[in-house]
Amino acid sequence: MVWMAKIIQANGRHLRRRLLLLITILALNSFAGFTAPVMAQAVVADLSDHLIAVTTGFAGTKLLLFGAIEGEAADVVVVVRGPGEEIVVRRKERLGGIWINRHKLVFGGVPAFYHLASTQPLEDIATDRILARHDIGLDHIRLQNPDGTNGELSEFRDALIRNKQRIGLYPKTNGQITLLGNRLFRSDIYFPSNVPTGTYNVTVYLMRNSKVISAQTTPLVVSKIGFGAETFAFAHSHSAIYGIIALALALFAGWFAGWVFKRS
């Protein structure tokens, strides 16, 4: 990169030269920082936004994930994982003619949200063993299993994923990643209106010959913002006052409607 500095020097414009030099140094520095573990450098990615603001008018949103890969052609897999939660799965049984909840299992560490996108179908990218090791794909989500027989566990686990898919928090089909000239990639990630709040992890895996050769994780925060968020906070911090306000509103609304209709 010394040639760059020389060209700039030849230019003779001091201010511009200094500025460019600074940029070059900064670029070199950050480059060096990234290259230190040689393997980890092969993929760089970012999101169009690192904060999803759930405002009063929120109706779901779309983020753009974009990035570039280094070196030979490879596949890219993107996994978005929501914060972990405890989920109880219940099974109905018929008793005396009616269907009632009889049996339940509680799973821990269940991602509140899960999204997956890849450049090719997963089975063409890596073996099940590799995918399982890196927790990629709905079949491989790592859960803290409760006690139970193997058959029972897998049945309840399938039911958990099926129910999450129904409410749109787990994907029914995997998303697409568009690869441009084997270097640049982009993918749209859709978040529905019922997206849970919390800190998410967006992980980009670079895979070649059925191996993960590089991975990068970016945080994403889903947070309530604005009047709705303040309402939620107030309802929890001053619940008694909140209750009185709710009552006052209802009494006023009822009285006001009565008054308006009496006049008309």
Add this chain to the structure above:
Amino acid sequence: MQIYLPIAELSVNVFLFLGMGAGVGFLSGLFGVGGGFLMTPLLIFAGIPPVVAVATEANQIVASSVSGALAHWRRGNVDIKMGVVLLIGGFIGSTIGVWVFTLLQGLGQIDLVIRLSYVVFLGIIGALMLVESLRAISRKRKPGGKRRKLHQHNWLHGLPFKMRFRSSKLYISALLPLGVGIFGGILAAIMGVGGGFVMVPAMIYLLGMPTAMVVGTSLFQIIFVTANVTFLQAWQNQTVDIFLALLLMTGGVIGAQLGTRAGAKLPGEQLRSMLALIVLGVCARLAYELLVRPDDLFSIGAAMGHG
């Protein structure tokens, strides 16, 4: 147009919920029931978490009952003395009801008990009302038919603590309306309703109150019982969604006013048979869900929910 509900934690269509509020509010004004037994299942069908639906519905019933009760008040159709006795029962009943609710929640069967109580109570009351009102209609069509006795005396009239309720032209034991109030209060807490759909028929058939008085008096009592439930839910469980309540109220108060006016023009017996059919319809829908094998035998929920 979408709006995000901060407590229910999801985004809903404003007009859908305004419409639901107006429709149920109309029926509420027409029949003098709080409308909760229709609105709570509707909210759950629309994807609102059941705990939020029950608590927010109580808040909305406060508003629709106030405007409904005011309209009846102006026509002199509220028996305050009767209302106060019912109310004392209502407070006792809802306290017992909340205690039973917590007990059942611990056993993990609150969902089933809610559904079963809906099916049982709506079924019995709907059938009774339908039979009774159809009989009354057919009696009217046959002129010269046997006139019903004003009061049918039985053991209920032998109870102590007799009280005179002038507005309702009754001289009955105070234990009767107190008992009705307690019963309505228990159901209000367990089923997330105002309790009007049980109290209205109980007041007509058990207490023998004039139909015109029943509607206003039950609305008067429901205001205070649902206010109690709203405050307790907001305070203890943080499940009252003010945004959702405002949407339902806006639609609801307008609907209730229109309903009250329409009710004044419609004949009482036709009104009663219409309510009976609606009650039976909701009952059949809920019974169907309990009896038919569900699409998915499994359901999921947060292990450590809000309440």
